[in-house]
Amino acid sequence: MKFADIPGHSDIKRDLAQMVDSGRLPHALLLEGPEGCGKFALARALAQYIQCDNRHDGDSCGICQACRQHQAHQFIDTLYSFPVAKKNSRPTISDDFRQEFNTFMDQNPFMDFDRWPAMLDNTNAQPKFYVEEGNELIRRLSYTAHSARYKSVLMWLPERMNEDTANKMLKIVEEPYPDTLFIMTSDNPREILPTIYSRVQRIKVHRYSDAEVAAYISNVTSLDPAAAMRVAVLAQGSINRALALSAIHDDTDKYLEWFKSLMRNAYKRDVRALKAWSVEVAAEKREGILRFLAYCSRMIRENFINNLHDPRLNVMTDRENEFSIRFSPFINEKNATDLFQTINDAATDIAANANAKIVLFDITITVILLLIKK
Structure with missing residues (x-):
């Protein structure tokens, strides 16, 4: 990956390139910022820039052997370290899931963590670093670099280490092997253990602007500029969230009809219609159901804000706005939080392979009770 492949962050790209060109690259660097702002993409581009044979104009060439190997995730002196799920009962390290991680990087260059557990084929366990990961890094970093001056470790989400693992990592971060570089990226730097956090040079990566x-x-979807801007406003600077909302946008009309049917039948307490509704929605694939639930969360937010009577705060299509004129009074401070929680809990259950019909029908019963709180 080249710096040019990443939108925005021109100042950070320039600073990273100057660190390399001036020989002032720290042995441990942390790129920290909100999810979806391109931190790991910057880390990958930096690793490629370091090893590129023909750097020019503040970027790697993209065509030399080192660049091609980086782009194929095959550069032998660049190691990847990332949180994983336990594999049976034996020690688990990043290399056990290296092929899955390569695919994940290709499909999600902005590293949407919510998609990672599914790649591990384990949606019930929270990925983390195990102590064995520290042992494996110590072993591999003890070897001399094969084809480059530096051995680089790209570490994704170090905040997912427990104390025992962090103590293992601390040893090699505090007293690194010669010509070893750690390039870490974190969504939640406050959760990194202080012993690690205090020993890295930190660069803040800010969220993207709506225009970016x-x-x-x-550029990457079929949305027209006006629709893309509506998505951008809702995404709040996260490319990951924007891509998820773009997928929803293609099915907006269908999701709006489902949302209207849910709310109208819940208001009428038509249990038979709600049961039929849950069967219809459950027929969707899991990803489709999750996108619909994300759409429900957005519509609850938009209708709650609509009560403030300030059009500048709302981002809805004409059809959504037409429905919200009459519906928004039913979403208020008495039920908005509980409605959000109900939808989020359902999404968690669906992601964990719960029975969709049961989960969706449970939503309908809860919505009946919450709409009473007008």
């Missing part, structure tokens, strides 16, 4: 997100979405 909209431009990116316009």
Whole structure:
């Protein structure tokens, strides 16, 4: 990956390139910032820039052997370290899931963590670093670099280490082997153990502007500029969230009809219609159901805000706005939080392979009770 492949962050790209060119690259660097802002993409581009044979104009060439190997995730002196799920009862390390991680990087260059457990084929366990990961890194970093001056470790989400693992990592971060570089990226730097956090040089990566997100979405999806900007405003600077919302946008009309049917039948307490509704929605694939639930969360938010009577705060289509004119008074401070929680809990259950019909019908009963709180 080249710096040019990443939208925005021109100042950070320039600073990283200057660190390398001036020989002032720290042995441990942390790129920290909100999810979806391109931190790991920057880390990958930096690793490629370090090893590129023909750097120019503040970027790697993209065509030399080192660049091609990086782009194929095959550069032998660049190691990847990331949280994983336990594999049976034996010690588990990143290399056990290296092929899955390569695919994940290709499909999700902005590293949407919510998609990672599914790649591990384990949606019930929270991925983390195990102590064995520290032992494996110590072993591999003790070897001399094969084809480059530096051995680089790209570490994704070090906040997912427990104390025992962090103590193992601390040893090699505090007293690194010669010509070893750690490039870490974190969504939640406050959760990194202080012993690690205090020993890295930190660079803050800020969230994208709405204009940057909209431009990116316009380039990689079929959305027109106006629709891309609506998505960007809702995404709040996260490319990952914008891509998820773009997928929803293609099915907006269908999701709106489902949302209207849910709310109208819940208001009428038509249990038979709600049961039929849950069967219809459950027929969708799991990803489709999750996108619909994300759409429900957005519509609850938009209708709650609509009560403030300030159009500048709302981002809805004309058809959504037409429905919300009459519906928004039913979403208020008495039930909005509980409605959000109900939808989020359902999404968690669906992601964990719970029975969709049961989960969706449970939503309908809860919505009946919550709409009473007008």
